[in-house]
Amino acid sequence: MARQLVNREEGVEYKGFAPPGKTPAHKVLVEGKALVAALDSGVPADGTLLVKVALSPVSEDNAIANLEEMPGWDFDAERRQAGNAWNDALSTVAIDAPEPMRTMVYTSLYHAMLTPSLFMDRDGSYRGPDNAVHKADCYRFHSTFSLWDTYRALHPLLTLTAAEERNGDFIRSLIASRQHSPHGILPVWQFHGLETWCMMGYHAVPVISDAYMKGIKGFDPEQAPAAMTASAEYGPYGGLEHYMKLGYVPIDLEPEAASKTVEYAFDDWRSRGWRKRWASATSPRGISSARRTGATSSTRRQVSCAPANRRANSARHSIPCSRTSAATTRKAAPGSTHGVCRTTTRA
Incomplete structure (x- = not known):
């Protein structure tokens, strides 16, 4: 050739x-x-x-071995099998609506199911955050955990629409990544098994918590809280050492301080943490703003705490509502594990 x-x-x-x-x-x-x-x-x-293509996160030999996952050469049969698999996955949601609406919803659901993605060879081999080769035992290792983008809505949706086994695989993959992490923490924004450190927060924590509260099985209930605690208490990450000491991230010691404080408060399920960022004294709308070390509410400064690539600033965050005063927020719906709201009233 x-x-x-x-x-x-x-x-x-x-x-x-x-x-x-x-x-x-x-x-x-x-x-x-x-x-x-x-x-x-x-x-x-x-x-x-007819051409076959196989990939491997580990080696060329493993990529060749992965070709055996599709031993035949019947293209039409493989296409039908893939179509049937997608129809089964999408059928978890039944929609009674006009065709344009059905097309939009099922297309969106299809997009929602693309990630996290399977990231291992036929024999279970994969590369972890330490770039070493590991093997998944009795589960399927996944990666592409865009957690800052997905913890609020996508993962709660997948706990309802994806198979319990797949959700369990997600959690086991997160825990396994923590075990192989050079820093000993859960992924922040993982791509192809490796940490990118994109965005902020330790949002694997609410993803694991939400799955557990909804009865998702398939992962060790003892390893999960240990991994969550390790991430929440890793001081060198994103001003957490100051957050644990002061209850907020100070702007004079850490950039994007207000945004990080609100994100961490959500991950801790400690919604009253946002009060340390509230700027009602200087803003009729009431927004979350940055605060210096030791500053009181009268000396808080309103600043945009996130650079353009963060796609967020101190005025855009939703605030977790559990255990928060009804005077400033509405309560979470009964049974909700991720109730959030946006408030524009004064604290």
Whole structure:
């Protein structure tokens, strides 16, 4: 089979060690961000070319072994099987609505089910946050935990719409990641098994708590609280050492202080923590704002505490409602484990 590997990325010099081969036809490996593989196998007799592709987080040998997960070459049969699997997954929600609404809802539900994603080989091997190879025992390891984006709505939705086994796999994956973490904490924003440190908070904690409160099984109830506590008490992360001492994150010692305080208060299920950030004395709307070390309510400063890439600022946070005064917030609905509200009244 004729083969060419070409890097179409321009203007970015490769500073590593170039692999053997001077021309595209002689290269077996290229590195870059805009790669193209051109393969020429000739024209099959029936005009149809079937190709299988397998991936592995561990090795090329494991990727080849993963091909056995689809042993046949019946494309139409595989397509039907995939369609049936998606229909089964989406059928957990029944909708009585006009077709445009049904299309919108089921498309959104499909998107909601794409992540967290399976991230292991057929033999259970995967790479953890320490970049070492581990093996999942009697569960399926998942990654792509975009927790700052998903803890409020997606994960509570999946506890209702996804199979209990899959939800249990999520929690076991989080706990396993904590066990292999160089820092000994749960993932913050995990991608391909590795920590990205994107966004703020330790939102694996409410995800685990919500699953447990809803009766999700399949994970160790002793390991879970130990992992949650380790994350909540890891002082070097995001000003937590100050938060544990003062009850808030001070702006003179840590950036994005107001946002982090509110996020941590949610993760701790300690909703009254937002009171230390409340700026009713200086704002008719009442917003959460930054506070300096030792400052009282009369010396709080209103600032936008999050850079543009955070997609949040001190005025946009929802406030967890359990155990919070009814004078400023509405109570969570009966049975709710994640009741939140947005308040615009003074504290």
